[in-house]
Amino acid sequence: MSVMSARALARWRWVHEWSSLVCTVFLLMLCLTGLPLIFHDEIDGWLQPDAPVAAAGMQHSAASAPDMDAVIELVRQAYPGRSVQFVVWLDEPGRFRVGLSRNAQQQGQKPFALVDGVNRRIVGEAWSEKDWRNGGAMSVLLMLHTNLLMGQGAQLFLGAMGVLFVVSLVSGTVIYAPFMRRLAFGTVRTGQSRRLAWLDLHNLLGIAGLLWMLVVGLSGAINTLDATIFGAWQKSVAQQLKLEFAAARPVPRPQGLHKAVDEALALLPHRQVSFVAFPGSMFATPRHYAVYLKGDSTLTSRLLHPVLVDSESGALVDVGDPPWFLWALEVSRPLHFGDYGGLPLKILWAGFDLLAIAVLGSGVYLWVARRRRPPARACGHAK
């Protein structure tokens, strides 16, 4: 490796300094709100001991699969003025979360009905996790972390901060080498100035947590695009179905959910239903059910594969494999949340999160300390 020229080094330092300065406040906020969010499930279970706990790894048994048409009929009778938007298959077999349209005039309508499909009864209602005004402390934390409680624009802004964070990590790695040329890995020079000790610590923590910060930062930035990514996928599907769309008329009370689900499962065996978007709702077309299937192993359970089923004719539409950007979104989710490897993984995630906080904090300290005591060669800054 050739020695970096002084000019190149100065340029990389400038990039590292300014990309970090712009994103640090937001990254600190993200790290602090993210820390309790790692243990979201555990804290929720602790706050509401009665709530049905999502039992990971439970399999849906075909024998006890309830009649979905009866489930939908039950919900429609209970909520006559509202239309069904989607149905989510919960981890607990036979349980469903049904999304309902809301009347803008009526305050206090909860968007979800929780249904016990085996005993055919509605067991409760729920707010959306994203509805922080009606949710608990965890919901507020989640939305602070997602969009600063300021909607889609702020969410994309945080995504941009994530990209800057990646820029700062890359530039930081480039300037790591000249610092460590004559210093054994992990050396922290405590005997000299405080700034030197913190510089060594900043370098050590930054390089040790580099890959984790890169992966979580990048996957977080990708997550901010979720609405956009689903929109792009919908567009690509819409183009595929352009002729059908030309004559499509909305189906107000679609029937035949059970048959649609069976057909989708027959097309792609070894899958489970994740959720079904109803015709006319956000993730479907005006006349098709969109049945989102997931795999049955740890890796493939993250990869949703949509199958469109015509709600009147029952005809399947081959959407083909999900496009790469949907795949990128789905893989980036667990890699951001760290919820895919049991409690030990969550504890490690918290450890890396604290490490990232220390990197950000020491970075700010180093910047302030350098400003306070400008190097001798700097001139023209007399106050």
Added chain:
Amino acid sequence: MRNELFSRRRERPGGFWFIWRMPLALALATVLGLFAALLDAGPWRALAWAALALPLAVVVHCAVRALCGERPLPPPGA
């Protein structure tokens, strides 16, 4: 030798491996851990935990070593 574990080739300071051996090893362990947990439960999970714990353990080791006053020699040429 105090730093033997981390710099077996200290006779060649400034070289590529002198600087990058440990960072590359820790990066490799992190990537291995992140993706092993995605594969499946069982041994892969345990491997993921061990691999991800490695960078944190190294950081704690180095920080404790520094705090306990074991002062490294000043860098050559300083």
